[in-house]
Amino acid sequence: MLEPVKSGAELMEEIRQTITATPSLWWLGHAGFAIRFASITFYVDLCLSDIPGRQRLTSSPLKPEQITNADLVLATHAHPGHLDIEAAAKILEVSKAARLVIPKSATEAAHSGGVPYGRMTTTDSGLRIEYFKDNLYGRVYAIPSAHPDLDWTPAGGYPYLGYLIRFGRWTIYHAGDCRPYPELASHLKPFNVSVAILPIGEGNFSVAEAAELTNAIGAAWLVPMHYGTFSPDLENTFVTHMPGHHPEVAFRVFQCGERWTVPEP
Numbered sequence: 001m002l003e004p005v006k007s008g009a010e011l012m013e014e015i016r017q018t019i020t021a022t023p024s025l026w027w028l029g030h031a032g033f034a035i036r037f038a039s040i041t042f043y044v045d046l047c048l049s050d051i052p053g054r055q056r057l058t059s060s061p062l063k064p065e066q067i068t069n070a071d072l073v074l075a076t077h078a079h080p081g082h083l084d085i086e087a088a089a090k091i092l093e094v095s096k097a098a099r100l101v102i103p104k105s106a107t108e109a110a111h112s113g114g115v116p117y118g119r120m121t122t123t124d125s126g127l128r129i130e131y132f133k134d135n136l137y138g139r140v141y142a143i144p145s146a147h148p149d150l151d152w153t154p155a156g157g158y159p160y161l162g163y164l165i166r167f168g169r170w171t172i173y174h175a176g177d178c179r180p181y182p183e184l185a186s187h188l189k190p191f192n193v194s195v196a197i198l199p200i201g202e203g204n205f206s207v208a209e210a211a212e213l214t215n216a217i218g219a220a221w222l223v224p225m226h227y228g229t230f231s232p233d234l235e236n237t238f239v240t241h242m243p244g245h246h247p248e249v250a251f252r253v254f255q256c257g258e259r260w261t262v263p264e265p
Helices: 008-017 085-094 104-112 184-191 207-217 235-245
Strands: 024-027 033-037 040-044 072-074 099-103 120-123 128-133 136-144 161-167 170-174 195-199 221-225 259-261
Touching: 008 024, 024 221, 033 170, 040 136, 040 161, 072 085, 085 099, 085 104, 099 104, 104 120, 136 184, 161 184, 170 184, 184 207, 195 207, 207 221, 207 235
Parallel strands: 040 072, 072 099, 099 120, 170 195, 195 221
Antiparallel strands: 024 033, 024 259, 033 040, 128 136, 136 161, 161 170
């Protein structure tokens, strides 16, 4: 089993101590990221627990009880690789002010896993969540993701979401599980995306499709995810494809546990 480049107490201390003028990101395996801007820390689509029937190829970089600095824990949908209910419940126990942000259709799945209703904030496409801390302002917008279809219902709304996390003039788009669909670029263009975090393979984007969307919305950076934890690493394929076929697209491929600070434009 592969080991993260940084993990445990060392990784948590780095996340806590990082103060940068632009957002900093850590890839925590599969689709999971820590996103920090100044003193605000959001965790998105963490998958720290084992998934029955799937073999983990890379060790989890953190134990849920180590994450004591979460402001928001976001899950794009209810599948266990994105809503790790066991981990989320433990994080909320030790991050006393944190809330779990989920699609409204995931409410009962989260509650049955031990998350109190009072610690949830539900959302849907077109809604905005605002977060204030230390005179800083963060916003989370939601748009639909197709996994593989949009699957909207009147009662549940869109069960698969992508989140646009905005700090000042920087916007991080985390697509969750998603494949391209006709309206996706038009949903994203108004947000002036700085970094597009897109799932590659397993019924999501191909490398070429990810590059094309990044171009279409004018994002400064493309970050691939959804590989290397339960499915084979695609780093070599990605790095080989991009310079030759899409040299105009800047991209960053993470190692698990690695930090990257978004460059100034």
